[in-house]
Amino acid sequence: MSQRDTIDQAIWKVVATIPKGKVMAYGEVARRAGLPRGARRVGPALGRAPEAMKLPWHRVLGAGGKIAFPRDHPGYQRQVDLLSVDGLLLVKGKVAASDVITAQSMDELLWG
DNA sequence: TAATTGACCGATC
DNA sequence: AGATCGGCCAATT
Numbered sequence: 001m002s003q004r005d006t007i008d009q010a011i012w013k014v015v016a017t018i019p020k021g022k023v024m025a026y027g028e029v030a031r032r033a034g035l036p037r038g039a040r041r042v043g044p045a046l047g048r049a050p051e052a053m054k055l056p057w058h059r060v061l062g063a064g065g066k067i068a069f070p071r072d073h074p075g076y077q078r079q080v081d082l083l084s085v086d087g088l089l090l091v092k093g094k095v096a097a098s099d100v101i102t103a104q105s106m107d108e109l110l111w112g
Numbered sequence: 113t114a115a116t117t118g119a120c121c122g123a124t125c
Numbered sequence: 126a127g128a129t130c131g132g133c134c135a136a137t138t
Contacts, residue, residue, distance in 0.1 A: 046119070
């Protein structure tokens with residue numbers, strides 16, 4: 001058990017809570033996992049997640065709802081497909097802002 | 113020990 | 126809209 005494994009698990013736990021039809025940014029996932037400035041550690045952590053865990057890794061996007069993979073990366077299209085299964089279609093490489101769970105989501109809930 | 117490298121982020125040009 | 130840049134932080138080389 002390394003320190004990193006513990007952090008990975010915290011990240012996986014957060015990702016597992018993302019509801020179908022919604023997405024969350026790397027930075028936000030990191031923040032909720034107790035890593036306020038650990039956005040860069042989320043991607044690698046997802047890559048280390050066991051397949052058996054069936055983690056919804058595709059619901060984790062870059063800031064502003066953009067897919068983090070380069071367009072030519074094989075993972076890009078796979079992520080697009082998985083998102084479409086969730087009912088999320090990308091427009092110009094991004095999902096609608098209203099589908100991104102942000103730190104302000106609670107405020108919007110309260111304010112309407 | 114120092115340099116490099118990311119599935120990042122926000123500001124700026 | 127797209128490219129660049131500095132900041133970020135830990136794993137890897």
